[in-house]
Amino acid sequence: MTENQRDKPLDDEAPLDPAAMLAIVEHQQRSITNQMGGFVPVMTAVWGAAWLLGFGTLFAQQVTGFPLWIAIVVFVLLLLGAAAISTVFGIRAGRGIRASWQSRFTGTVYGVTWSFGSLALSAIGGGLMYNGMSDALAQHFYPAIYLFFIGIMYIIAGAIWPTVFTIVSGGQLVLIGVISLFIPQPFHLLFLALAAGLGFFVLAVLHRVGQKRPARG
């Protein structure tokens, strides 16, 4: 059976044996899941590129000494670009689907939590700096706390819309954020670039391989 089997009007009424009918169910549901979520490996690779290049730029700034503001602008633009691409993918995948009231509520609260949480972390960082956190410590604090937050949000997303892949991605980000705190500057930035960037590329490949695996039966 092909990925999108074109039905044949003459024999599509005819039932097959139970094993073949069960195979139709599994194949069809896998096909739908892959068509709706086919963008996930690409989106994961986009985030891998954003982490790799973003933290790589911050590391390069520390090593070569070009203006910090340039590195920060590049970093923020890369993350905003990846977020924009994710949003477009998400909207495309959901086209033609009318969500239930509960789904819309969950989606809205989850979306607002991203903005609210990001702003809160920014304020927490500001508060810590106001109370004497040094610039050097801030360079460790901000990436770690944001990766922790993003990772937790991934895990929550994986719990709401059950996906083990998203939970694993989130757990990976939390771990990377925590480990980075124990790596001396500026090599923690190199670690973040490689671990988050390449780690997401590996996850993208694994997810793509999982999508191509044939259904059982």
Added chain:
Amino acid sequence: MDELDPVIHAQARLRIVSALATLDPGESITFPRLLELLDMTAGNLSTHLRKLEEAEYVLVTKSHQGRTPVTYLELSKAGRRAFEDYLEQLRGLLGGAS
């Protein structure tokens, strides 16, 4: 063992019901999007949807997006239950394999 539900026990309708069952309860999908996902012909999809609607397994809701009429489709509670019963029966026939 009861006889398999003849409404679902047909290849095309089983594909349609399997696809609709991937949506959460309360979620619905437009006719063109379902057509695209199933890669059926419009005529064939309409024919089988009508049979599913007659059996009250599929709910059809007409709506508007601006001035464009939109048809939304979803499994009814009875349809979702019938699909689950059908799967259980199939697995039973196959000796309890999941």
